[in-house]
Amino acid sequence: MxxxxxxxxxxxxxxxxxxxxxxxxxxxxxxxxxxxxxxxxxxxxxxxxxxxxxxxxxxxxxxxxxxxxxxxxxxxxxxxxxxxxxxxxxxxxxxxxxxxxxxxxxxxxxxxxxxxxxxxxxxxxxxxxxxxxxxxxxxxxxxxxxxxxxxxxxxxxxxxxxxxxxxxxxxxxxxxxxxxxxxxxxxxxxxxxxxxxxxxxxxxQRAPITVAGAKALVNRVVEGTAEADQWAERWYAASYRSAEYTEGVTAFVAKRTADFSEIGWPKLDADGAPA
Missing domain, CATH: 3.90.226.10 (2-enoyl-CoA Hydratase; Chain A, domain 1)
Incomplete structure (x- = not known):
């Protein structure tokens, strides 16, 4: 590698x-x-x-x-x-x-x-x-x-x-x-x-947008920022329009396990929020 x-x-x-x-x-x-x-x-x-x-x-x-x-x-x-x-x-x-x-x-x-x-x-x-x-x-x-x-x-x-x-x-x-x-x-x-x-x-196996977002948001809390702001809102918006959200809801309704394996890791801007 x-x-x-x-x-x-x-x-x-x-x-x-x-x-x-x-x-x-x-x-x-x-x-x-x-x-x-x-x-x-x-x-x-x-x-x-x-x-x-x-x-x-x-x-x-x-x-x-x-x-x-x-x-x-x-x-x-x-x-x-x-x-x-x-x-x-x-x-x-x-x-x-x-x-x-x-x-x-x-x-x-x-x-x-x-x-x-x-x-x-x-x-x-x-x-x-x-x-x-x-x-x-x-x-x-x-x-x-x-x-x-x-x-x-x-x-x-x-x-x-x-x-x-x-x-x-x-x-x-x-x-x-x-x-x-x-x-x-x-x-x-x-x-x-x-x-x-x-x-x-x-x-x-979990949703990439969720895992990446959780890591970014938790780290931000550790650094001293707990309030929701425009940066956090970019994560929320990215998840709502994501392929993970579509797959997750579809799988829940169909009573099957969600499959996120074909969904790529989210691309992030220099500030660490979704591009």
């Missing part, structure tokens, strides 16, 4: 694209070259007409990712200017995934720490197995966590738990992550991958 570093691969199976992290000797830690590749992944997924959901996972049974490759910090982050450039690359990678108009799911098995947790939180939903361990560790490195990434943590778990996670740098187990809203599902190790794929396929 696109050229990527050897540790990353992007595959497509029907409406689901899967980004796989495969660097077992480093527990899937991200090197700078891997972070730099993620915007291209996002562009490929966004532009692929057949793709409706992106699944992000570690190879095999995990781990998801142990975070940034701290072993290269002495070179790629050496000095204030290099550290700033490195942080900008990581932030651009996280933003590229977070700002996809298509839904994203992280399958978390094993370690999901630091930058790995940042990547998982950039996804819309997280499915974990019982071995998953979550942590954000700048307090152990003397770093201040990025503002936008901090906001992702607060959005997921609330202010008090975000402070706990960031103050302590300690790891949370899967059940704690589920209880505080960091993940949406936890499954036994042997069932988690299939459960995440099943969720991706389920979402892919």
């Amino acid at each position: 696109i050229e990527l570093p050897a540790e990353l691969s992007l595959s497509v199976d029907g409406p689901v694209a899967t980004l796989t992290i495969d660097r077992p000797d480093k527990r899937n830690a991200f090197a700078l070259r891997m972070w730099a590749a993620l915007p291209a992944v996002a562009r490929a997924v966004e532009s692929a007409p057949e793709v409706r959901v992106l699944l992000v996972r570690g190879a095999g049974d995990g781990p998801f990712s142990a975070g940034a490759d701290i072993g290269e910090f002495g070179t790629v982050r050496r000095g204030e200017e290099a550290a700033s450039a490195y942080s900008a690359t990581v932030h651009a990678a996280e933003r590229a995934i977070a700002e996809l108009s298509k839904p994203t799911i992280a399958l978390v098995q094993g370690w999901c720490v630091g930058g790995g947790c940042e990547l998982a939180l950039a996804c819309d939903l997280r499915v974990a197995d019982e071995s998953a361990r979550f942590g954000i560790t700048p307090a152990k490195l003397g770093l201040v966590y990025n503002q936008v990434s901090t906001a992702q943590v607060v959005t997921a778990v609330g202010a008090a738990w975000a402070k706990y996670i960031l103050f302590t740098g300690e790891l949370l187990d899967a059940q704690t992550a589920l209880r505080i809203g960091l993940v949406q599902q936890v499954h036994p190790r042997e069932q988690a991958a299939e459960a995440a794929l099943a969720l991706a396929r389920l979402i892919a």
Whole structure:
């Protein structure tokens, strides 16, 4: 689909694209070259007409990712200017995934720490197995966590738990992550991958205009806008005149399951509303 570093691969199976992290000797830690590749992944997924959901996972049974490759910090982050450039690359990678108009799911098995947790939180939903361990560790490195990434943590778990996670740098187990809203599902190790794929396929079956609109509107609420305005009205109007609406109503009247599989992903303007 696109050229990527050897540790990353992007595959497509029907409406689901899967980004796989495969660097077992480093527990899937991200090197700078891997972070730099993620915007291209996002562009490929966004532009692929057949793709409706992106699944992000570690190879095999995990781990998801142990975070940034701290072993290269002495070179790629050496000095204030290099550290700033490195942080900008990581932030651009996280933003590229977070700002996809298509839904994203992280399958978390094993370690999901630091930058790995940042990547998982950039996804819309997280499915974990019982071995998953979550942590954000700048307090152990003397770093201040990025503002936008901090906001992702607060959005997921609330202010008090975000402070706990960031103050302590300690790891949370899967059940704690589920209880505080960091993940949406936890499954036994042997069932988690299939459960995440099943969720991706389920979402892919739903009306594209509804899923895209829901993601855009929810994200807007998170950013502080809750009232209906002209931007939101464009989404409503687009849905009323959409092929999805016609199919959905027709299927309901005929007492059959709606089939949206031949309907493309909505085209959006630069402001994120329907074109």
